[in-house]
Amino acid sequence: MSVDRALEGTGNWLDERLGGAKGVRVLLRKIFPDHWTFLLGEINLYSFIILLLTGTFLTLWFQPSMTDVVYHGSYVPLRGVRMSEAYASTLHISFDVRGGLLMRQIHHWAADLFMAGIFAHMIRIFFTGAYRKPREINWLIGIVLLTLGMLEGLFGYSLPDDLLSGAGLRILEGVIQSVPIVGTYLAFFLFGGPFPGHVIIPRLYIIHVLLIPGLILALITVHLFLTFYQKHTQMAGKGRTNTNVVGAPFYPYFLAKTGAFFFFTFAALAIAATFVQINPIWLYGPFNPVAMSAGSQPDFYMGMLEGALRVMPNWQTVLWGHTFAWNVFVPALVPLGLIFTLAAFWPFLEQWVTGDRGEHHMNDRPRNAPTRTAIGIATITFYGILWAEGANDLIADHLDIPLYWTTWIARVTIFVGPVIAYWLTKRICFGLQRKDYHLLEHGVETGIIRQLPGGEYIEETRPLDEDALAVLTSRTSHPALPSGERAESEVPPPGMRGGLGRVRERLYKVVTESVPAPEHIHGNGHGNGHGDGQRAETDGTGGRGEVAGATGAPTESHPGEDQH
């Protein structure tokens, strides 16, 4: 292979100083599995890069100052109006800097895409079980990144000091104030005194442009490094096992694809920023503490918190001369706190309940983990109801239903909805599992009806192809509980004793609930569910069986042989 002389010269120069020829060569050939959902995380990475680029551009003109000025810029309707320098400089960027409005809009759209991408990515990781060992650390980092992203977005859209975001800050102040014992102190420290004060914009600014982006950048670096180091999970498919990774090499395939995807992300944001107006702060007007317009909504990723504030009944207790504002700090802290806490603990809870301490590199199909999927859908339902309630005034307006009804509907469905969603999802998962077993047992229906010599009609089926077979037989089987089947009088083994053991026993039944495989289908028994005789053999001889060890020993049976 001939390499261009200039390139060779550069490579030579670098290698004499860094000596990376061997290591980098291995990296160039690193394998990346392919699936469209694996792009969701990349969206976030590229949105973040675009945020850094456009954000830097904006800082060149933005003045994070709450000093009063009178506007004399290009936007005629606001000329002569008293406003903060922050708001005036945002108007300046929008109307007096070429490309300024475009950059502002790309920046805002990119922030929304960043958050939307994180949610989508997180949902994919959860439903496919990609958070399982050894990737729990990356799952936790992801939750921190999501939290940081929410804060970063909130602080960012508060910077222009317009009427809408000012109300957001006022709500933030009210929420902080409601926290028992330390609330008012925290609020006064954050705002440098009473609301609004003169320091909140510069403070949010430095947090927004330096502190949080720095943390996000550091965590993204670790997040990516771990993804790289632990190798990406893969979807079930022919030849794919828990001990290999099948895909195209980083160079040139992944590099070219991901480059194209970066361009797509930027193109999508540029198109949105060109044609779809976002956060038109000149229409909202500068902040003042007396005015507020109807239909005020935060950016979508804060909508859930907004909805929680709206749905909460007006409970408050005054006790020993102190006020417990349940109506504010409960909705602000509890729903999202509950979701994040559950999400953070879930991988460990699942491990404890199932006793599964093995590594998992094959993504589950959501249907094959009905309880996990049901919990995920129930959580999304819970979140979604609160999120919709965050725009209940718009919903009431557009659907022409009374405003208070929307709140009451949300107050009821917030409890009922997740339960129904859980039950329904489980039923659907079981149904899909049965469908899979049916396919495995009987093959694919061809629609061809044949009459047998005896006069009987049968429908012809054809066997599944190898790819479909590999997908359909991919299931994680759970190790049996140490207690197993024992008589009432027997003493349970260690780890299963006492209240905690009984809880675990009960949870085990729920978490591992699945449709049992029909007797003669063995594919289900596999650790990795791949009836690949050759791989299984290699597992045995190569001493790598322990990767799959916790999920059952690989067998040599080929599911294909069992179906007719």
Place this chain on the structure above:
Amino acid sequence: MSDTNSPGATGGGDPGRASWPEYLGGESHGAAAAAGGSGRPEDQGPPRRVIGTPSPAASRTLLAQPDGGDGEEPVEPFTPPEPQDPVRAGKAERIVVACFVIALLAGLGFLVAYSLIGVGSLTATLHSNLALGGTLSLVFLLLAVGAVIWVRYLMPTVEITEQRHLMRSAETDREAFKETFEEGAATSQFVRRPLVRRTLIAATLPLALIPIWVLRDLGPLPDKSLDNTVWRKGLRLLAYGTGRPIKAAEFNSPGALISVGPEGFLADDDAMAKAAVIIIKFRPGELVFGPSTPPGHPTPANVVIPNWTVDNIVAYSKICTHVGCPAALYEQTTHHILCPCHQSTFDAAQGAKVLFGPATRALPQLPIGVDAQGFLIATGPFNEPVGPSYWERS
């Protein structure tokens, strides 16, 4: 691109998807693949044996390798094969080049648009935004489309299988690590001299507190400042916006609502954030009065204090008792004050009591009267803290 139908280029588990080892393997393998790429009838594709499953060559070179540690995967040399379908590749190449050329032109267009189209008015900004955004979108979109076609139709489809290793280190490595670590710990005397260890740990503890401690001067302590507003007896009510005082006699259309602030504080956002007030004029008989109350006494719920009103004009704090948004919406027919943020609803006729929503307390009523010139004035401060609840509020 739909006129040719090479299985190799359509991706997605088709027979043309050859495994990488085929390309990497012995010379006969590579030659076969290269020859097969161009000359073989399309419906056959590469030998089926190697599809997805490691070929004997692959198991020899990749699978039978001893564990070389992380990042030490064997990398076989290879010659990049040609795309499976040269005719199609030629077509794709032209499309890719066209994409990149137009992207280049669009990029130049951006530069030209930046130079030619100014900003400074709504129309100019709109045009500038469309021109700059349009060209920029085009650049990225064409780069993306070009790159995708490049990957899909110019690069041959390959699939390599790489082995995973357990994340857990080999037992010998773990033992060696443990030994080295313990050796270091022993050499440092850290374990053997507890006094050194404990005093070191103790010495760093204040360091952990310092970053929190030094934030103390971020703001003053709230003290009693949340309990009071700047309203006091004799301050005129000025209309927010115009800054004019309001004559009770002239504020006479029933159902009207004005936002007002205390004289001298209209431009003070900190003061107005708590002192913003709405005054509403009612028809006679609409207000639900309770007993008269001298300022400073507790207010009975659900009623308007009669001696705090002037001629059916009643004044309430505009700051929502939920989380402090300005309760800015008013419905004349029902006398409902609605906070647009979280829809707390207050009945203006009944002492602004809560009708619905997350707010717990009525909007505090400001005692008002008229001065010698007939202008509305406050006859005292609010008799309770305005705005959202807080811990110290009793």
